[in-house]
Amino acid sequence: MEDKLFKYGVLTKNRVETFSDGIFAIIVTLLILEIKVPHLEHASSARELASSIAGLMPKFVSWVISFVTLCIVWVNHHRLFEVFKGVNIVFFWINVNLLLWVCFVPFPTALIGDYPRNPLAVSFYGLVMSLLGLAFFIARMYGLRHRRLLKDEVDRAAYKKSVVFAFFFGFLFYVIAAALAWVHTYLSFAAYSLIAVYFIFSFGTKKLHAVRQSSG
Amino acid sequence: MEDKLFKYGVLTKNRVETFSDGIFAIIVTLLILEIKVPHLEHASSARELASSIAGLMPKFVSWVISFVTLCIVWVNHHRLFEVFKGVNIVFFWINVNLLLWVCFVPFPTALIGDYPRNPLAVSFYGLVMSLLGLAFFIARMYGLRHRRLLKDEVDRAAYKKSVVFAFFFGFLFYVIAAALAWVHTYLSFAAYSLIAVYFIFSFGTKKLHAVRQSSG
Amino acid sequence: MEDKLFKYGVLTKNRVETFSDGIFAIIVTLLILEIKVPHLEHASSARELASSIAGLMPKFVSWVISFVTLCIVWVNHHRLFEVFKGVNIVFFWINVNLLLWVCFVPFPTALIGDYPRNPLAVSFYGLVMSLLGLAFFIARMYGLRHRRLLKDEVDRAAYKKSVVFAFFFGFLFYVIAAALAWVHTYLSFAAYSLIAVYFIFSFGTKKLHAVRQSSG
Amino acid sequence: MEDKLFKYGVLTKNRVETFSDGIFAIIVTLLILEIKVPHLEHASSARELASSIAGLMPKFVSWVISFVTLCIVWVNHHRLFEVFKGVNIVFFWINVNLLLWVCFVPFPTALIGDYPRNPLAVSFYGLVMSLLGLAFFIARMYGLRHRRLLKDEVDRAAYKKSVVFAFFFGFLFYVIAAALAWVHTYLSFAAYSLIAVYFIFSFGTKKLHAVRQSSG
Secondary structure (H helix, E strand, O other), X not given: OHHHOOOOOEEOHHHHHHHHHHHHHHHHHHHHHHOOOOOOOOOOOHHHHHXXXXXXXXXXXXXXXXXXHHHHHHHHHHHHHHHXXXXXXXXXXXXXXXXXXXXXXXXXXXXXXXXXXXXXXXXXXXXXXXXXXXXXXXXXXXXXXXXXXXXXXXXXXXHHHHHHHHHHHXXXXXXXXXXXXXXXXXXXXXXXXXXXXXXXXXXOOHHHXXXXXXXX | OHHHOOOOOEEOHHHHHHHHHHHHHHHHHHHHHHOOOOOOOOOOOHHHHHHHHHHHXXXXXXXXXXXXXXXXXXXXXXXXXXXXXXXXXHHHHHHHHHHHXXXXXXXXXXXXXXXXXXXXXXXXXXXXXXXXXXXXXXXXXXXXXXXXXXXXXXXXXXXXXXXXXXXXXXXXXXXXXXXXXXXXXXXXXXXXXXXXXXXXXXXXXXXXXXXXXOOO | OHHHOOOOOEEOHHHHHHHHHHHHHHHHHHHHHHOOOOOOOXXXXXXXXXXXXXXXXXXXXXXXXXXXXXXXXHHHHHXXXXXXXXXXXHHHHHHHHHHHHHHHOHHHHHHHXXXXXXXXXXXXXXXXXXXXXXXXXXXXXXXXXXXXXXXXXXXXXXXXXXXXXXXXXXXXXXXHHHHHOOOOHHHHHHHHHHXXXXXXXXXXXXXXXXXXXXXX | OHHHOOOOOEEXXXXXXXXXXXXXXXXXXXXXXXXXXXXXXXXXXXXXXXXXXXXXXXXXXHHXXXXXXXXXXXXXHHHHHHHEOOEEHHHHHHHHHHHHHHHXXXXXXXXXXHOOOOHHHHHHHHHHHXXXXXXXXXXXXXXXXXXXXXXXXXXXXXXXXXXXXXXXXXXXXXXXXXXXXXXXXXXXXXXXXXXXXXXXXXXXXXXXXXXXXXXX
């Protein structure tokens, strides 16, 4: 079975990463375009501008959250690719599925920014994030099944644990958090924040990464 | 004649790839910008939002199709560059022609998204895709004619076969699929889907790619 | 304590740089999109077009200033990464904070372009720039505290000096310049220009950089 | 004097190239966004769509010209960086000036697309291109003056010739072509086309580039 793994050849890991990094950089940057300079009646009135900027606050907050969320996803993407030795055609399409959900993130983010008290908007966000998490889970599962694709130094037990974590924190917890929106949308927001905090201070993949000091 | 091949020097393959990857990443990412957050009369009405999102479904489907199509093109572009040793000035312009059609793809895609029952819209899409396919065919033909540009390990017979496949699946079948729109647009859609499926599971270039496991 | 530095592994410095460079390239390029081709009553009237282009002059000037400012920031970002050996997870998030402010720059720049005589607009610009400067200061401070992250050839005394310079020129002077807007906005503009000129001809990091001639 | 060349250290040539390539890729890709899908009264009318697409023809032609022009500039940028060993801070700012004009190209291009019979629009385009050419000339002059920045294999006589060519074809001929618009705009268009054709088939830098076959 392993012989079939590279039947259609491998893709240059570097180019797949450049392509992915480009997508992340663009998505992250486009978010600010949503915030337009306010129109003032009196161009030199500091008071009017102050209230205009205050009115933009929800947009600023939503922008910062999206930015941080996409950077969390970038770190996870980086950690995923770090354990893989090469990219075969199946893993390429698994990565495309992942990037598809990454590109979609701005839409549900804008949705909760505009309708923070709409249960469907808030649970729709959680649903999209859970499908993004599922895409990561599928990618990690594929590595677990096809050990030959992983780097030799990857510890199997630690990697297995990271797959389990990906399922719970990336997929299941988002589904639960999305469901909570139908009780109260603020419960979902709290749950989404907790999951984000987990990812920022994530211990899950710790043992996978040896202390390397190469500047590459 | 071979002496003339590099008369104007070679271009750094790496920079041509970075440039191309950047273009692919941007085109793929810009597609989502077409989908705007719906405006709701009652900001907290889940029912109203549900029907708004349902109304956006054709846009979502068209977005996924474009995304997957451009990723298929990216894989083909990757495979094309994989067999080339270096990029001379002629091949650079052949690549520019290819990128030009890549950049144009969002236009016919939006066209069939808006007018799926208009035979001209549907056949226009096929025509653009066939010209993109023709650009790939020209690129592969150039490699066939100037063997010195290809990597030494490339098998000539297998490469020749890939050129023939590029002509049929990338160009001719799209022309036929485009013509079918004048019978019924759904015939074209079926044909376009079949060609896409062929490319995802493509066996054509199989023998070209040795099982390499380098992480680069 | 140093043992904890790489507890969560290192990130590939190269990918963090590609991601950052992508963000800089996009932000710099998007700025021109704000300038639209003027509408003419008489399409072939050179006189009418001349006055239209003259009317766009403030937009052109503001565009050049933003472009140069972001290139200054890019150089500083480059110099920051140059002294670091590797990127750990903490430094990654310090870099995210930095990129967040970089992405925000177009907003205050557009603000001072539209309302150059509004003291709040002018001091808001300075405030954002000072927070961007603070992000650089935090990044440099982190390197000072965790010497193991820096390259071996970095001179400690010279690096320390660069941290002090980052605090004064990147943060404090921008705060003062921002405050001056409440006296007269032109005083702020003069101060912002002086800080920019300092950065273009910056001597601060001079001794850090050995004369290397490698083409990499 | 040469000792001062690297007084402020060198920049990683690779990062400067990534930054530049990103800018080129984005500018090239954004051009297509100007072409919007036409609105049809009868969604399934092939006749109505045909006339709509025919009406977009000038936009398509202008888009192809911009695309090809920016690719010509990319090749010139590539050839410029190819002869340089490293990037010092002065050359970085020379490159920023160059990229500034690259980013500006879409504006005059849209201008001649909208007002092809307006002498100011047509000569404005030539003026911008001549300033872009001047930026290249300055960059090449800097290399001529500071021989240590160039790669060892660069032939001085051939390089000198390329500087002269850059002055005539990149700067002076564009100034003359721009001036011709005041006689008749079509004379300028003919002159611009001839200059473009020269650059595509340019022999000027021929002797600089050894026949290398490295795949890098």
